[in-house]
């Protein structure tokens with residue numbers, strides 16, 4: 013109690029000081045959480061231009077990278093941006109990579125931490141980097157006839173995004189490059205890639221050369237975070253649905269502006285919330301705090317969230333569960349069909365963090381064992397540091413020592429995929445695209 017009061021008084025003093033000192037909001041990045049209280053005057057703080065409002069092409073340009081933007085329209089009318097990145101300083105000598113973001117996060121998360129950003133490092137490594145986007149996020153929130161304010165816009169689940177968004181972007185990359193791409197995905201991006209490999213193995217064989225899966229989400233059996241979400245988030249989702257609220261958080265500018273102001277005023281609280289949602293680790297870089305809140309969260313459908321919770325509840329990697337009656341109509345069975353991971357044949361590297369709130373070793377092992385791939389790897393990140401340094405869910409995107417702890421291993425696995433596919437099989441595959 014005494015501690016709480018002390019903390020309260022400290023907070024009050026700090027907030028008043030902040031209001032007194034920081035008349036303007038200059039300086040939006042600090043080297044430690046505490047300095048945010050004095051960001052306007054602290055020598056530990058600086059102004060970072062990559063904090064909102066920014067889009068991927070403009071951030072990339074500021075750091076010396078060029079972007080080509082394509083707009084693809086899916087079969088069900090969603091207009092998605094697809095970016096191809098390059099640099100005048102580096103020649104593209106390697107295979108195409110298709111970089112895919114996770115749930116409720118903006119694509120800018122791949123380029124927002126300066127020279128630590130994964131997308132920049134992949135371009136520097138000589139890869140032909142394509143960055144995909146998924147419906148509902150700010151880069152891809154247009155539709156032929158609907159707007160994000162229409163509840164029908166949000167009528168999609170993970171099966172839909174796999175079938176439409178992932179497929180069309182992979183096909184576009186294959187058409188443009190006449191090559192298969194290696195997918196580099198985070199979180200839900202991995203979920204979708206595994207769904208695609210299970211559901212469309214023939215297409216996957218023509219389009220996907222391999223998968224680098226960062227913080228993959230497939231099995232969520234007995235994960236405390238989702239098990240408790242089943243108790244509070246699941247009923248909430250049903251209420252939203254009853255009121256015909258199907259899209260969440262899509263007024264991004266508003267959400268991010270509010271979030272950024274709160275985080276600047278109360279950085280400890282903000283950091284506490286971030287680490288509760290993602291996992292508390294030694295890896296978080298305080299200077300990334302407002303970069304994180306600038307690009308997360310992002311528009312999401314209640315069906316996407318519900319789908320993940322169903323997977324957690326039923327201990328099955330399965331299609332969306334509409335309820336017995338409608339399942340029979342749609343699938344012909346009372347229960348939704350299960351995604352058969354034996355069908356996934358492309359090489360897979362699973363990079364997971366032991367401090368990720370969605371991580372349980374048994375679930376990673378189950379996924380690993382069920383994959384049909386003849387080439388598969390499990391890598392706990394970081395590999396060579398102590399267990400106390402294990403990554404959280406977002407450390408894969410925002411953390412301090414990404415080169416040493418993650419990228420070196422990612423590059424090695426990418427090399428392995430390239431080296432292994434230099435066989436006679438490969439020439440057969442490329443014929444497909446010429447036909």
Ligand SMILES: *[C@@H]1O[C@H](CO)[C@@H](O)[C@H](O)[C@H]1NC(C)=O
Nearest residue numbers: 060075125126127128129415
């Ligand atoms: C990355 O950028 C920072 C400043 O933004 C600089 O100090 C550092 O030397 C750069 N590192 C590399 C490897 O270029």
Ligand SMILES: *[C@@H]1O[C@H](CO)[C@@H](O)[C@H](O)[C@H]1NC(C)=O
Nearest residue numbers: 084179180181183184185187
């Ligand atoms: C890829 O090329 C095929 C054959 O030309 C075409 O039918 C298909 O629509 C193209 N797909 C995309 C996404 O551009």
Ligand SMILES: *[C@@H]1O[C@H](CO)[C@@H](O)[C@H](O)[C@H]1NC(C)=O
Nearest residue numbers: 350351352353354355356384
């Ligand atoms: C999954 O597919 C494999 C063949 O691809 C088959 O042998 C196996 O029985 C399937 N498993 C399930 C649960 O359907």
Ligand SMILES: *[C@@H]1O[C@H](CO)[C@@H](O)[C@H](O)[C@H]1NC(C)=O
Nearest residue numbers: 424425426427428429430431
């Ligand atoms: C891939 O091949 C290159 C050149 O042959 C070699 O230097 C590199 O060590 C190989 N990488 C892996 C991971 O096998």
